[in-house]
Amino acid sequence: MLEVKNLTKIYEGGVLALDDVSFNIEAGEFLAVIGLSGSGKSTLLRCINRLVEPTSGQVLWSGTDITSANQSELRLIRRKIGMVFQHFNLVTRSPVITNVLAGRLGYVNPAMSLFNRFPQHDIDAALSQLERVGITDQAYKRADELSGGQQQRVGIARAMVQEPEIILADEPVASLDPVLAHTIMQYLEKINQEEGVTVLCSLHFLDLVHRYADRAIALNEGKLMFDGSPKDIDDEKFKEIYGKEAERVG
């Protein structure tokens, strides 16, 4: 469903973040992106929904070219792509429910949303997404009153209320402790398996990759180093992805 073709991103100042990356994602897949910090994982995810403008290459979304979409087409594409962030990226001063409803902004009428007016069924949808991640009772609290794990659940609810076909998760558990990390990953797994939402998730820890991902791709300095089943990452591959000095943990 998503085809990434020869994607290259050179930032202003000449940093080569992505170097001719190509891969496919099948519908319903749980695909992990691994690699060191700075290897281009975040840039890759952001090039897919064009939060970062790619320098060259194409991203094809069920046949439509995201990279050449104009602003209004892009909005329609983005609302079908949910995104979850390492630092949650909630509006901390707003209530939780408003943060979740922000996921409906691509659907609702712009004029009404400017006055914080949402259709009742959107509010219901937001509440049921909060229920799914188990924090309905926190709906009207300010987002910064929540703990880190709860904030990431709000982030997932926000992505899910978009009714997405794919979720891009940018190191969703990197700022959480190991126990919480598994909880959050299980939510993503559940969404993937029960709702059939494709998940593209960048991860640090290989054990998480082994446990949750169907397939993994690996980046090193912007280059695609590996594309296959997580089981096939042996010690040799590992050193190729993470560098000669690296040692396996976990």
Add this chain to the structure above:
Amino acid sequence: MNKKPSFKRSLVIGFTVVIAILVLAYGFQVTQVNFEETRSETRLTQLSRIIRALAHPDILEYELDEVFVEAPVYLPCPEIDPSLPETDTRGPYITLEPYCADAGEPIVVSGSNFLPNSRGPINFIPPSGASLQLGGFEVDSDGNFKEEVELPNRQPVADAQTIRVIGRTNVGAPHLSPVAKATWNKIIETVFLALLATVFGTMIAIPLSFLSARNLMSDVKSPVTSVALTLTGWPIGVALGLQAVRLVAQISEPLAANMFLTVAGLVISPVLAYFIARWAIPPEELTKPPTATRIIRIIALILAALLFILATLLLAHLMYVAGNALDKALGPFGFIGYFIAQAGEILRIITPGFAALAGAAVVGGALGNLGMVLTDRIPYSSLRYMNIIFSAVAGAIIFAVIGAGINWLYQINDPIKILWIPMVVGALVGGVLSLRYGPKDLVPIGSVIYMIMRTILNAVRSIEPLIYVIVFVVWVGIGPFAGALALALHTIAALAKLYSEQVESISSGPLEAVTATGANRLQTIIYAVVPQIIPPYISFTMYRWDINVRMSTIIGFAGGGGIGFLLQQNIRLLDYRAAAVQMLAIAIVVATMDYTSALIRERFV
């Protein structure tokens, strides 16, 4: 870095120090520094007089009971002893010891039977009748006093002259002096002047601050044709907006003449506008509607906009009429009626402005979208020609508008110079500029707007409100309204800059997250930017009110109303005791403002 002291380094440092001292020395000459003057005897006396007057602000005063007592005095002593009248000792009286003396010699004035604790001046009255104060006295608890005074240096006169003492006693309770009452009125005026300036300024500064925030504007990019068409659309939209208001105003006039029709129109038109808008703007749309529906919707929305303008104009008229009626009927609360009438007036003034802005936004936006569609649809090879043509048209229109502005300023009135030449130059400029970009390149129009906004804000901010007030006094007359407008203008520029810097410093995470949901730019601002900037905005607004109160205390110097006018007048009249009252009032208000604003900021931030 080489830290070793070298000869060259020391030489540079020494040279810099010499230059610095020379600059400072020149500064002494330019600012006419003169410390000799500070030790001058007469200046010091004057200074202490003023400072003492300032220390005695003229706030409270008493009803005074005055008693005048006179005694003859000879200056110099006559050759034959004069026959002095008998002193009447039944009431208050004074005796002089001696009764005559030469100029500049001391005499002793003793008084008795005065009211205890009364006080007053000892005056010398020459034949001309002009009074000259020699000193003062204070009566002890027994009703007596004894003061030594020096006779003045006057031409010798043979006849008797007069020493007159005036005994003054405070009667009854103290009450506010007229100066204090006037100061109270003016300080209230000052505070409200600052309040209005801050409110007006803030309302306009907030939208401007988004346009002058780099992080929001740098992403705004459009294809060449889209930018050119938007620029073309603005003047057209302004003209359409103004025309629409003119049209609606003609319709509303007969309605406004009849009170019943006014009210009826005021009720019906917004309701109608609301329902039309609700129908034309569905709450949620999953697929693109067919073109016919969209055209009907656009027509409906234009109708709704016209109805809305009608409602606004009728409301303005009704507020004006009702306000003026209330002003007379409400007595002491007439200010509410006055406010309503003036608010109606404001509404009437800003309606064409808003309509013009809305027209510009709608037409500009629609043409901009058309430009994007064209850029997508037109084959690549002919794209460049289209870009050149539309850019040339946009350039011609902009330069024609600039030409009209220049004509208004300089009254050239020659269509060749102010219309045709600018249009040709503009078309050339537009065409050449469009060549700088490739056919499908995006123009960073947001950054251009950012630069223009920043330049305007900096220019407006760099001129002091005291200078603006001179312009506004010409426009709206001397008084606090001119001051409020001048302060508001400066507030807009200063706050827009401060606000925009706050917008630039927000965390970009939420912005990214909301953009990723498919929200448009305005939605992103409302949902990701606004919640983050509310606390600093409140803080800066309070701070600005603080500044405006301080500024409004001197804005009166230039005719802008407020307490400054009184202060300046009293300083010119050398009435330092009155000036002291005003200074005290300013100090109290500024200190109170400082305290309350700190309190409010703590509460909200």
